[in-house]
Amino acid sequence: MLADLDLVVPLEPDDPLAVNGIGGMAVTLVLVLLGLPLGMLIDRARRRSAMAVVPLLVAAGGLSVLAADVLGSRSDGHAVAVLTATGVLTAMAPVVRDTCLPAIAGRERLVSANALLSVVPLVLALCLVPVLSLLDDLADVAIPLLTATMAAGAALLFRMVDAAQEPAPPRVGSRREMAEAIRFTARHPVLRAIALYLVVSALVAEFADEVADGALRVAAESAGIPVGSYFSMVNLSALSAPFVGALLAVLLHRKVGVFRLACAALLVSEPFTLLLALSGSPGATIWYVVGTLVPITGTAVAALTLLSHLQALTPDRLLGRVGGLLLALTTLADALGGLLATPAERLADATPLTSLPGPTLATLAALAATVPLLRAVAAHLR
Known part of the structure; x- marks a missing residue:
């Protein structure tokens, strides 16, 4: 909490x-x-x-x-x-x-x-x-x-x-314990895919945010409303995304499968980012809300299901180290993604006539992040 x-x-x-x-x-x-x-x-x-x-x-x-x-x-x-x-x-x-x-x-x-x-x-x-x-x-x-x-x-x-816990194994030294977590994550195909997805997603998050901000500015200008007021008005709907995502994850994970549901949620929801290119056209508010709300909801479904799958696959004695390793990797990727801020601002500083490149690249980047997950699913189905 x-x-x-x-x-x-x-x-x-x-x-x-x-x-x-x-x-x-x-x-x-x-x-x-x-x-x-x-x-x-x-x-x-x-x-x-x-x-x-x-x-x-x-x-x-x-x-x-x-x-x-x-x-x-x-x-x-x-x-x-x-x-x-x-x-x-x-x-x-x-x-x-x-x-x-x-x-x-x-x-x-x-x-x-x-x-x-x-x-x-x-x-x-x-x-x-x-x-x-x-x-x-x-x-x-x-x-x-x-x-x-x-x-x-x-x-x-x-x-x-009351949290039941297996007896801790004998300590073998900090270096060996940390190396064990790195080897387990790198060698397990699903955990390796999840790690790659998290790293790529963190790397392109700065660019995706800039694209969404650019679309917001265009939509606000088209509506003749100050950006701050427009943001407060249209983003109230974003509060529903975590709740809808949690509900969908609970309802669908048994029928679809936890890991496959994560991949399906990302593949279905991420292309809606392309609707941000219509933020300067009539009905801009609808395009902006749908273009942001659906991907956020899909990401929420994927986050819950991938986390649950990771917990199910990882032995109890390694959960802390694997979680700490993934946190370190995503933090580093997020920091490196900040280096993309300047070119992202140029590309995401859209006008109603040139707003397509940003959403297109943001969508392609998000879909590229799912490739390791799709490969893991394909390998499992063989």
Whole structure:
């Protein structure tokens, strides 16, 4: 649950942009270098302890912000430390959750359990929006205190969970344990396909976002509405995508098959991105909403089913390391994808007459990411 709720803290540093930039780079560096070692620690730890430690650390971060505010000792160094720690915890929390879930829910109910866990944080976040709006004047105190309270409550609930765990194998050294996870991921055809899909998707995500932003600007200009207002209006529909995706995954995974459903969802939904090319034509709002909502929904279905399939295939003793390895790879790919920002901005800065190249390349890139998955399915059917 904590994985999907960022710690929002009003640190008010002297230079917010610099602090956020340094914190973001620090998080990326830590995840790339230490993602696999942190996953190894998760595998070594007791399941209940691992689930409880992460929210307790988040609570400590919230309380440190509150204490700094009360004592008047805020500083850029403290802000960077809190942002870095929070970012790493937020990224590692799903690895802890995904490692523990098979032992709690059972491998036969993984899709349903993952679907539930994907929507509960969204419901909670939507419920917190009006509460935070009422506490806007007290944000400096209310937000850190609320974060710490929720995190401590989550830790207490996790301590009440009975997570069965196989006895840990004898330790053979950190290097050998990490190498075992790398070999397992590289040699297993399905896990290798999932890893390649995640890396390619992260690599082209920046470009896809720029294409969607360009289509949004064109649609807003065609409608004669400010971009900010138009974004708020049309993107309300995007809130339904995770719920629809979770429902489709639960309803279809037994009939279609978990892995095949992921491939089918991506192949069916990604071509709808081409509709963004019509954002400057009559009915621009409809084309933009469908061109963004359908791919997001398909990606949600694929994310749930691929995660469930990965959990089912990976031995319990390797789940943390495999999750940490995939997190490190996708973080690195996402950082490298940022290098595509400049050419992507040029291509995605569309006009009603030249808006086709961006959506076309975004669609081709998304479909290219599914090629490893399709090859794994084809190999399984032989």
